[in-house]
Amino acid sequence: MHSLIRRSLLPLVLSTSFALPAFAGEPAVCQKVRLGVVNWTDVIATSAMAQVLLDGLGYQTKQTSASQQIIFAGIRDKRLDMFLGYWNPIMNQTITPFVEAKQVKVLAEPSLNDARATLAVPKYLADQGLQSFADIHKFEKQLGGKIYGIEPGSGANTQIKAMIAKNQFGLGKFQLVESSEAGMLAAVDRAVRRKEAVVFFGWTPHPMNVNIDMVYLGASEDALGPDEGRATVWTVTAPDYAERCPNASRLLANLTFSAETESRMMQPLLEHKDALESARKWLQEHPEDKARWLEGVTTFDGKPAADNLKLSAN
Numbered sequence: 001m002h003s004l005i006r007r008s009l010l011p012l013v014l015s016t017s018f019a020l021p022a023f024a025g026e027p028a029v030c031q032k033v034r035l036g037v038v039n040w041t042d043v044i045a046t047s048a049m050a051q052v053l054l055d056g057l058g059y060q061t062k063q064t065s066a067s068q069q070i071i072f073a074g075i076r077d078k079r080l081d082m083f084l085g086y087w088n089p090i091m092n093q094t095i096t097p098f099v100e101a102k103q104v105k106v107l108a109e110p111s112l113n114d115a116r117a118t119l120a121v122p123k124y125l126a127d128q129g130l131q132s133f134a135d136i137h138k139f140e141k142q143l144g145g146k147i148y149g150i151e152p153g154s155g156a157n158t159q160i161k162a163m164i165a166k167n168q169f170g171l172g173k174f175q176l177v178e179s180s181e182a183g184m185l186a187a188v189d190r191a192v193r194r195k196e197a198v199v200f201f202g203w204t205p206h207p208m209n210v211n212i213d214m215v216y217l218g219a220s221e222d223a224l225g226p227d228e229g230r231a232t233v234w235t236v237t238a239p240d241y242a243e244r245c246p247n248a249s250r251l252l253a254n255l256t257f258s259a260e261t262e263s264r265m266m267q268p269l270l271e272h273k274d275a276l277e278s279a280r281k282w283l284q285e286h287p288e289d290k291a292r293w294l295e296g297v298t299t300f301d302g303k304p305a306a307d308n309l310k311l312s313a314n
Contacts, residue, residue: 025300025301026059026245026247026248027244027245029244030247030248031059031060032060033054034080034081035051035062035063035064035080035081035083035084036064036071036080037063037064037066038067038071039065039180039181040085041207041266042203042262043085044269044275045262045278046085046255046262047085048275048279049279049283050084051063052276052280052283052311053294054248054251056310057251057298057299057300057308058301059248059300067154068085068086069153071083072094072095072103072104072236075098075236076098076101076103076104082235082236082237082241083237084111084233084235084252084255085233088232088233089226090154090155090159090224092155093155094158102239103239104236105236105237105238105239106236107234107236107252109253109256110233111255111257112205112233112258112262113232113258114204114258114259115205115230115232115233116204116228117156117203117224117225117229117231118201118203118216118217118225118229119147119160119199119200119201119202119216119217120199120215120216120217121197121198121200121214121215122212122213123214124195124213125197125198125199131215132219133217133218133221133223134170137169137173142196143174146175146176146199147175147176147199148179148184148188148198149176149177149200150179150181150201151178151179157201160176160201163223164176168221169223185208188200192212202214203231205258205259205260205261205262205266206263207263207266210263211270216229235252235255237252251294254292254294254296254297255293268281280311283309290306290309291306294306
């Protein structure tokens with residue numbers, strides 16, 4: 001599937017090597033930006049950053065929270081313009097039909113290069129011998145026959161269910177517990193406090209890597225993606241969005257991150273801070289990021305972005 005998505009994306013990707021034209025401003029139809037968001041903390045954080053920047057440049061951004069399938073369908077049906085959270089390869093099975101039908105477009109370069117998403121355990125459980133996918137069934141009793149996943153319908157859950165259905169790694173008797181990211185992390189936190197056995201779907205960037213002494217499981221046989229779950233994250237837009245709205249598209253191409261940066265951006269959200277206010281604070285405290293993200297970008301009405309960005313909440 002990884003090679004399939006690579007091949008299928010090649011003719012569809014958005015080139016970021018274009019020279020930014022001088023224009024007086026975006027067309028009026030570009031002012032309203034419709035942004036799809038899955039309820040993952042990393043996507044919430046980066047989407048909030050995109051909204052604060054877009055709104056600060058004179059756009060009017062509306063976020064819609066939905067599952068990845070609904071978001072891709074929303075872009076296809078012209079109800080959404082963009083999505084900043086396509087995890088490759090975890091979401092490949094979901095996005096491939098839309099890509100092959102040329103109903104969505106993926107930017108040419110990832111917004112994040114050093115992501116990872118696979119099954120994980122607390123370190124104390126790894127120290128007891130649960131270090132690989134093949135070790136999970138050996139701890140079936142301690143684990144209560146459960147693996148904790150994320151929201152129903154996600155690519156990760158689909159792949160975990162496939163392992164269970166074909167008894168891969170001896171997991172045929174296991175149950176996948178599906179819930180929100182917050183629900184899964186709450187269950188993991190309870191288990192860690194009690195030093196109980198728990199296997200869960202983990203990923204970076206995420207503050208869980210700082211807050212939990214955790215170990216990613218090895219020898220996955222590519223069950224959750226090649227290279228033991230290493231991943232990249234990409235931005236997805238409507239197929240013609242770059243042609244219609246080149247300035248907003250340039251901003252999207254500029255919005256790149258590292259796992260370390262995103263993890264720090266996400267921490268306030270886990271402390272129940274407002275995502276948009278946290279993004280504004282980040283921009284105020286990290287002028288080098290603001291300058292990089294605004295390079296070659298203008299306001300909606302064509303003024304230099306760096307000199308005219310407004311970070312007021314109003």
